[in-house]
Amino acid sequence: MTEIANRKNELWLLDWFGRFLDCHPESGTIFAVESGLCPKEGPAIFLEIDSENREQPFSLKSQIPTPLCLPQIWPEVQEIPSLALQILDVEGPFGSASPTWLGVTPEGAVRYDNPKAQDWEKFIAVPRMLGLCGVKGEHLRVEDMQGNILPGVRWLSGFQIGFAGQSYAIRDVLPLLAILGALEKGESRDVMLPSQRAGEPEQSVRVVRT
Numbered sequence: 001m002t003e004i005a006n007r008k009n010e011l012w013l014l015d016w017f018g019r020f021l022d023c024h025p026e027s028g029t030i031f032a033v034e035s036g037l038c039p040k041e042g043p044a045i046f047l048e049i050d051s052e053n054r055e056q057p058f059s060l061k062s063q064i065p066t067p068l069c070l071p072q073i074w075p076e077v078q079e080i081p082s083l084a085l086q087i088l089d090v091e092g093p094f095g096s097a098s099p100t101w102l103g104v105t106p107e108g109a110v111r112y113d114n115p116k117a118q119d120w121e122k123f124i125a126v127p128r129m130l131g132l133c134g135v136k137g138e139h140l141r142v143e144d145m146q147g148n149i150l151p152g153v154r155w156l157s158g159f160q161i162g163f164a165g166q167s168y169a170i171r172d173v174l175p176l177l178a179i180l181g182a183l184e185k186g187e188s189r190d191v192m193l194p195s196q197r198a199g200e201p202e203q204s205v206r207v208v209r210t
Contacts, residue, residue: 010046011125013085015104018155020131021045021123025064032108035155038135047075047125069093071112073102081124081171082159084117124159124170130181134161140180141208145190150205153180164193164205183209 013021019032022043030045044063051057060070071094075083085102089095094112101114103121114121133140134153142150142164154162159170161177170177172194179191188208195202 009048010042010128011049012043012046012128012131013123014126014131014155014159015123016120016157016159017104017106017108018157018160019104019108020126020155021104021110023062023064023068025066028064028066028068030070030110032104032110035131035134040135042128042131042135046128071102075125076117078117078122081174082119082122083125084122086117087112127181129183130177133180139210140183141210143206143208145204145206164203166193166196168194180207183207185209 015021015032017032019034020038020043021030022033022038023030023045025044033043046061046063048059048061049057050059056072058073058075060073062068062070069092072088074086074088076086078084087094087096087100087102090097094100096113098115100112101117101121103111103114103117105111106120134155140152142152144150144164150164151162152164156162156167160167161170161173163173163176176191176194179189183189186209188206190204190206193203193205
């Protein structure tokens with residue numbers, strides 16, 4: 001396991017079905033888990049970016065104590081903010097003479113031999129502090145301006161996010177998600193929800209990091 005001094009730098013990998021890549025702590029099997037079923041500290045698999053490593057700046061890492069063999073990957077941005085994860089190994093358990101891509105089946109199993117990354121086999125790299133908003137543990141409270149509790153963050157299929165009872169394409173609310181992910185524990189912020197229809201007024205809500 002790689003020791004991490006500050007877990008805020010982790011990037012969790014969200015799949016098209018609204019799940020995160022995780023790892024079984026005993027068997028080491030990698031699979032996709034629904035965000036609501038993640039441990040309160042988050043999934044065990046994450047993407048690390050090391051800007052000082054020019055040869056291999058991107059790598060998959062694990063938080064589990066079991067020694068784990070992970071493929072070398074290269075994230076290819078195809079349509080912001082989604083990524084296709086190309087496997088670079090030419091030898092070993094993930095090796096291939098031709099390019100292959102990491103993907104997840106609808107059932108949650110991880111595949112390492114895809115000859116092409118279909119749209120539903122891509123990922124979004126989610127900063128840990130933002131990812132925590134949508135896992136169990138009540139990390140974020142959302143209220144309307146009258147103090148009524150609203151639904152919090154839910155990671156949905158099709159790279160959609162549920163927030164305050166509405167659903168949005170993640171690519172359309174990146175500034176809002178940046179605000180949510182930057183909140184420190186105990187901090188609150190009033191934010192505007194994008195209107196869903198032309199001419200519809202924006203709605204203001206209060207979010208509190210708990």
